[in-house]
Ligand code: C2E
Ligand code: CA
Ligand code: CA
């Protein structure tokens with residue numbers, strides 16, 4: 581999109597106008613979709629690489645329009661953030677994932693972990709901690725089995741606020757993972773000051789692993805960093821067996837990706853876990 585600034589006025593090009601109209605249209609559509617239950621949560625299993633057993637799942641939001649089309653969260657999450665709807669939507673995802681965790685526990689999966697993505701807009705909301713505590717209380721989800729994923733880029737902003745927030749979250753018993761790790765530039769000394777539990781290696785670095793000789797260097801560095809800081813490490817976006825094997829040989833304990841399972845509905849996850857337990 582092009583824009584020109586003249587004498588303090590912005591002249592929007594036609595394409596920019598189209599973009600803004602499109603964004604506003606999607607904002608309304610998303611709000612309606614949320615009200616009409618077109619949004620749902622799917623769960624992607626997380627696997628222990630050594631045993632190949634599932635240890636948890638990541639909750640991921642889906643939007644399917646009445647004509648059957650899926651709209652990617654990469655497209656609608658930024659719009660939900662921009663419009664503020666993410667506060668309500670994020671709370672709903674949190675409560676839905678907590679309830680699903682409770683159901684899985686009733687079905688016998690007691691050690692199962694549930695990872696929930698948290699947007700920086702949610703995280704910065706003055707009532708975030710209350711929203712989290714209420715979700716835990718109302719659903720009866722054990723905080724020890726809940727993990728919040730925040731992105732590395734988010735971890736880079738306002739360090740003092742982040743450190744304080746993480747301290748308060750940790751007091752509830754919930755764990756914290758840094759998502760998309762390796763894409764930002766957090767220093768070792770900074771990471772040491774954060775009360776985090778897990779680093780999630782970004783898919784881009786997992787993909788590179790089987791490429792050039794130097795392709796595995798970032799994944800390797802993150803695994804090493806995790807070991808040095810006493811943090812768990814999980815690789816995301818593992819699509820083939822070679823990647824899984826290299827990760828395991830590098831000492832990565834956990835992985836998530838299409839190789840093991842795609843994100844699935846709650847009932848599919850229930851079935852998938854039960855089948856797995858019978859193997
Ligand atoms: P993310 O948190 O990095 O989630 C991982 C994404 O990688 C998911 O895309 C997942 O479906 C996809 N994925 C998993 N395994 C593989 C694989 O082996 N290969 C490939 N190519 N992709 C894989 P998805 O579900 O489309 O979500 C995209 C992003 O949208 C997420 O990235 C996250 O940033 C955001 N998002 C999704 N659900 C939520 C939510 O409830 N709240 C917030 N704040 N953000 C969400
Ligand atoms: Ca994530
Ligand atoms: Ca990620």
Ligand code: CA
Pocket residue numbers: 760
């Ligand atoms: Ca990502």
